[in-house]
Amino acid sequence: MEYEFHWNIVLQKMPELLNGAFVTLHVSVLAMLLGVVIAVLLAIAKMNNSKPFCYVATVWVEIARNTPALFQIYMAYFGLGAFGIHLSPYVAVLSALVFINAGYLTETFRGGFQSIPSTQYSASKSLGMTSIQTYRYVILPQMLRRIYHPMTNQFVWSILMSSLGILVGMSELSGTTQRLQSLSFRTLEFFIVAAVMYFIITKLVLFGASLLSRRLFKGEI
């Protein structure tokens, strides 16, 4: 192999890369939080029989699930320009990720909710529980158990997909890597480090999620 590796330049730029990794985490956490909130609303809208809300929710979910993430990001970054809305790369990627997360999580939540048999409601009622108590002590704990794993996957997916920021010039981990490598021409070194960093981030998130699930569910998942 004729290629010579030069790692010094990468080490020098490590603070910038770590900063990029922080932005990656930051944007995915935010995309997840907003996505969960919107997904809850959409899931309620989809399960209610009020027609207009149900339509909006269905259209949202189907578009989010059936078009590529890159398309959503281009839509937010270039497409909205037609309406005179010019988003910064950060906001464009964030809104695309929120849109997709909300779309996928809606189905997750709806599935989790419907997986709980209706007899449990009657049972709680017959025990004299109010409807808030029923949700708080009976329904939600079971639901959380069922949607926990898909939610973790969705979060990891957001982290990986935020790397598309590279294509609209966002300065998260891959965007930063792209900028640094174009200054130094050490493409291979920089992207290897970026790949390792993504790997570590995903593993840490998964590890954290499994620790949390052990605390939350006491091992019975």
Place this chain on the structure above:
Amino acid sequence: MNSLFTPLSWDDTGYILTGVWNTITISVVAIVVGTLLGMIVGFARAESNKAVNVLFGSVLDILRSVPLIIQLILFSTFVGAIGHPMNPFLAGSIVLSLYTMAFMSEVFRGGFESVSKSMQTAARSLGMTYWQTVYHIRFPIGLRAVLPSWMGVALSVIKDSALVSVIGYMELLRTSEQLISRTQQPLEILIGVGIFYFIISYPLSHYGRYLERKMAI
């Protein structure tokens, strides 16, 4: 200044169709190759002992835990750096197929493991050889069970094929991006692109969900 941007015209149809064709080609290649490799790896993992599995699993894990876009850039720079530059289609197909394989192998492994041990024992007691059991019992039953998940992975590969644009492959989103920079009409073009993906993905995803329901009962 006016000559700098030219509006979208019917002459662009051929260009867009090239993008459509390229998207379809690379998706089909990745799905076919990824499925075949995934089937082999999935079967091997269902058969092998724990130590081999952990080793296998951690290699596949890397493919799943590093963003596809980084894998594409790394691979195409790497082959360039060692003196064998590849054209974007080949490099893209290889990376996308391996990426697909990583997901497919999990799907198939689950399918093969879902075939109960007692059924295999029964087949062996009827005098079938090991490979006859594999061919007549485990493959047909295991593969039927994975069809819905297989469709899910295949659909996500079609959508992920958009990322191959980053190494210069002229798939649909890249052609549209270039048309946008020429025509400055992002909305029309992007909506067209979105409709294309939607038309392919929507019926398949509903069919997948239908199959899933049918099998659950």
